[in-house]
Amino acid sequence: MEExxxxxxxxxxxxxxxGWSPATSTNYSFRNPETPDVIFVSKSGIDKSVFSAADxxxxxxxxxxxxxxxxxxxxxxxxxxCKLYALFPETMCIVHSHSLYSVLQSMKxxxxxxxxxxxxxxxxxxxxxxxxxxxxxxxxxxQDMPAFSETLEQEKARLTVPAFIMRQHGTYAWGRxxxxxxxxxxxxxxxFEVDWKFSN
Amino acid sequence: MEExxxxxxxxxxxxxxxGWSPATSTNYSFRNPETPDVIFVSKSGIDKSVFSAADxxxxxxxxxxxxxxxxxxxxxxxxxxCKLYALFPETMCIVHSHSLYSVLQSMKxxxxxxxxxxxxxxxxxxxxxxxxxxxxxxxxxxQDMPAFSETLEQEKARLTVPAFIMRQHGTYAWGRxxxxxxxxxxxxxxxFEVDWKFSN
Amino acid sequence: MEExxxxxxxxxxxxxxxGWSPATSTNYSFRNPETPDVIFVSKSGIDKSVFSAADxxxxxxxxxxxxxxxxxxxxxxxxxxCKLYALFPETMCIVHSHSLYSVLQSMKxxxxxxxxxxxxxxxxxxxxxxxxxxxxxxxxxxQDMPAFSETLEQEKARLTVPAFIMRQHGTYAWGRxxxxxxxxxxxxxxxFEVDWKFSN
Amino acid sequence: MEExxxxxxxxxxxxxxxGWSPATSTNYSFRNPETPDVIFVSKSGIDKSVFSAADxxxxxxxxxxxxxxxxxxxxxxxxxxCKLYALFPETMCIVHSHSLYSVLQSMKxxxxxxxxxxxxxxxxxxxxxxxxxxxxxxxxxxQDMPAFSETLEQEKARLTVPAFIMRQHGTYAWGRxxxxxxxxxxxxxxxFEVDWKFSN
Numbered sequence: 001m002e003e004x005x006x007x008x009x010x011x012x013x014x015x016x017x018x019g020w021s022p023a024t025s026t027n028y029s030f031r032n033p034e035t036p037d038v039i040f041v042s043k044s045g046i047d048k049s050v051f052s053a054a055d056x057x058x059x060x061x062x063x064x065x066x067x068x069x070x071x072x073x074x075x076x077x078x079x080x081x082c083k084l085y086a087l088f089p090e091t092m093c094i095v096h097s098h099s100l101y102s103v104l105q106s107m108k109x110x111x112x113x114x115x116x117x118x119x120x121x122x123x124x125x126x127x128x129x130x131x132x133x134x135x136x137x138x139x140x141x142x143q144d145m146p147a148f149s150e151t152l153e154q155e156k157a158r159l160t161v162p163a164f165i166m167r168q169h170g171t172y173a174w175g176r177x178x179x180x181x182x183x184x185x186x187x188x189x190x191x192f193e194v195d196w197k198f199s200n
Numbered sequence: 201m202e203e204x205x206x207x208x209x210x211x212x213x214x215x216x217x218x219g220w221s222p223a224t225s226t227n228y229s230f231r232n233p234e235t236p237d238v239i240f241v242s243k244s245g246i247d248k249s250v251f252s253a254a255d256x257x258x259x260x261x262x263x264x265x266x267x268x269x270x271x272x273x274x275x276x277x278x279x280x281x282c283k284l285y286a287l288f289p290e291t292m293c294i295v296h297s298h299s300l301y302s303v304l305q306s307m308k309x310x311x312x313x314x315x316x317x318x319x320x321x322x323x324x325x326x327x328x329x330x331x332x333x334x335x336x337x338x339x340x341x342x343q344d345m346p347a348f349s350e351t352l353e354q355e356k357a358r359l360t361v362p363a364f365i366m367r368q369h370g371t372y373a374w375g376r377x378x379x380x381x382x383x384x385x386x387x388x389x390x391x392f393e394v395d396w397k398f399s400n
Numbered sequence: 401m402e403e404x405x406x407x408x409x410x411x412x413x414x415x416x417x418x419g420w421s422p423a424t425s426t427n428y429s430f431r432n433p434e435t436p437d438v439i440f441v442s443k444s445g446i447d448k449s450v451f452s453a454a455d456x457x458x459x460x461x462x463x464x465x466x467x468x469x470x471x472x473x474x475x476x477x478x479x480x481x482c483k484l485y486a487l488f489p490e491t492m493c494i495v496h497s498h499s500l501y502s503v504l505q506s507m508k509x510x511x512x513x514x515x516x517x518x519x520x521x522x523x524x525x526x527x528x529x530x531x532x533x534x535x536x537x538x539x540x541x542x543q544d545m546p547a548f549s550e551t552l553e554q555e556k557a558r559l560t561v562p563a564f565i566m567r568q569h570g571t572y573a574w575g576r577x578x579x580x581x582x583x584x585x586x587x588x589x590x591x592f593e594v595d596w597k598f599s600n
Numbered sequence: 601m602e603e604x605x606x607x608x609x610x611x612x613x614x615x616x617x618x619g620w621s622p623a624t625s626t627n628y629s630f631r632n633p634e635t636p637d638v639i640f641v642s643k644s645g646i647d648k649s650v651f652s653a654a655d656x657x658x659x660x661x662x663x664x665x666x667x668x669x670x671x672x673x674x675x676x677x678x679x680x681x682c683k684l685y686a687l688f689p690e691t692m693c694i695v696h697s698h699s700l701y702s703v704l705q706s707m708k709x710x711x712x713x714x715x716x717x718x719x720x721x722x723x724x725x726x727x728x729x730x731x732x733x734x735x736x737x738x739x740x741x742x743q744d745m746p747a748f749s750e751t752l753e754q755e756k757a758r759l760t761v762p763a764f765i766m767r768q769h770g771t772y773a774w775g776r777x778x779x780x781x782x783x784x785x786x787x788x789x790x791x792f793e794v795d796w797k798f799s800n
Binding site: 182183 | 419422423424425447449498500503504507541543566568569570
């Protein structure tokens with residue numbers, strides 16, 4: 001468990017270096033296969049340039065802090081994590097970015113970002129050839145997390161790859177472990193950037 | 201005190217890596233809650249790639265070097281720091297950047313940079329939702345620091361978030377501690393960049 | 401041999417930092433002058449941010465894993481490496497990137513990227529002056545590696561510098577040792593970027 | 601002397617990280633105040649990502665290797681260094697970059713890059729206010745170093761700041777020590793980039 005925390009904390013600091021999480025923004029979580037009903041989520045308000053293993057706390061599947069963490073605030077977006085674990089039960093890790101190109105794409109595309117013909121599309125699990133088109137959905141941003149959770153549930157059919165964008169906010173991506181979640185986020189961000197630079 | 205110096209020095213070197221302080225440019229300061237009338241400000245002419253705790257000196261609230269530092273020049277812009285501490289007494293740390301996007305925004309926007317609907321706006325203290333518009337003021341650059349201090353005083357009402365731009369020069373941001381000042385500067389710079397890339 | 405593995409692994413991690421190999425993408429190989437019929441190629445599916453000397457495996461000149469590595473999958477593009485070693489027998493190292501500017505150039509240029517008058521063209525072996533024009537060929541991407549190997553053989557005459565682009569995929573470059581392969585890839589990528597930024 | 605070599609070598613590796621010297625490109629030199637007729641210049645063909653103090657060699661004021669270095673090739677552009685030391689006798693250090701924005705500016709501006717009103721202009725020695733315009737000359741690139749040295753001599757009056765661009769090649773900058781040369785190069789490159797991004 002401690003090793004998983006340390007590994008994800010290292011990824012978080014590396015993502016901060018890329019500019020994906022200015023100051024205290026963004027949030028991350030993982031589950032342990034042995035206790036899948038416990039979510040380890042980043043605490044609220046931590047500067048991501050110095051995020052460490054100690055900056056995770058434990059919440060239940062409804063986002064409520066476990067007794068050992070009473071009084072400590074989890075990330076404001078914890079409910080998004082809870083809903084994704086519920087909708088996609090195989091998911092064990094969820095990562096997030098506020099990357100510029102995710103935000104830019106969401107300001108240009110009302111419904112989804114369409115990505116066609118790129119080799120790196122194969123970074124999404126299950127995609128075996130570049131000869132395909134992927135639609136990454138864009139959802140409106142909101143501060144109402146219960147409402148957004150409902151949106152995710154209603155729009156589940158549009159989540160054909162494990163990533164979506166919140167408008168003017170950033171990208172969520174997930175996977176069956178940290179390795180896969182990381183691959184999905186880096187795949188999405190690379191594609192958002194190259195596609196933006198080609199079209200603009 | 202030594203720890204605060206070391207922490208801010210590390211932030212300064214990291215900002216240099218981002219390209220926010222070419223060569224010897226930019227300046228930084230903080231106050232100690234126990235001696236709020238003493239300002240620890242960066243010395244003039246230090247290369248920011250190697251800035252260290254020893255590169256701070258102490259000045260009084262008028263920007264005059266304390267006796268122990270006689271003969272050493274503080275940053276040429278020390279008076280801006282003095283005025284900000286006077287106008288916003290809770291302020292304990294002031295940071296500065298010469299970022300490209302701050303300069304670019306100031307060449308395009310005569311009066312202020314208007315930022316609307318971004319999630320990262322919540323990085324500014326007191327802002328709780330992305331559904332808002334923030335105006336970051338742009339002031340003309342000058343080498344006349346007493347005159348600029350007066351401008352700040354006259355325009356205080358426009359400083360609705362803790363940041364402003366000097367035209368073709370860069371951003372100042374501040375907060376109640378290093379953590380908050382850093383969050384405000386990174387929030388402003390992120391928004392300047394994404395907004396520039398969307399509009400240009 | 402171990403030193404060569406460690407050196408190339410370090411280059412791979414540095415290229416990942418540049419954004420040339422999001423997540424597990426891209427592949428690399430080298431040969432040992434003492435056993436030129438053995439190719440040391442990167443294993444499939446390794447995250448390039450943590451690629452190490454242990455992540456190479458040995459295949460023969462047809463891309464078949466040597467007995468010691470049975471059951472381990474080499475990179476899906478191993479046949480491209482095999483073909484390049486066969487076509488250019490002096491080649492001892494092959495490197496690859498998924499850089500944004502390589503992909504962008506390939507989306508704009510149907511046949512080749514034309515590069516004229518740049519000093520850095522001299523980074524390509526045999527070019528002694530900037531007063532020249534180089535055509536870097538662009539080939540269509542495919543998942544059919546035997547077919548692509550055949551394309552390389554047929555188009556060999558167009559490979560006047562040791563680099564080509566696969567469309568919406570990335571750059572391959574090679575040399576008589578790691579030092580030269582690295583120089584060729586960095587030369588190509590620099591030129592793709594500056595040329596893109598000038599024209600777009 | 602060894603300390604100066606180590607300091608400049610560290611700067612060279614940092615500049616490589618910025619993308620200013622792909623692979624083996626660019627060259628650097630300094631003089632020792634005690635033996636001003638000896639130039640310590642980078643050897644030809646060294647990969648700048650691993651440049652070390654041992655990669656300098658000594659040449660005389662005509663660019664001829666000192667006896668201890670016979671048979672080792674100095675950088676092909678050593679004559680440019682010799683001429684700058686002759687034209688500006690106070691100069692003790694010369695640095696060079698192949699930055700993208702230097703090349704881009706030189707492709708757009710036939711005679712010089714005009715820079716107006718930027719605070720960072722004060723990074724050039726002798727400039728005390730942003731209310732000024734600086735012309736950084738652009739000279740045509742050539743492989744004929746004696747001819748280029750002559751150009752520098754003829755055009756000396758246009759070198760009003762310690763920097764110039766060779767077209768589609770890069771920037772040279774110099775100063776009375778490494779600290780100042782570094783400040784001049786970083787000042788020039790920052791201004792080339794911000795000015796390019798504003799105009800394009």
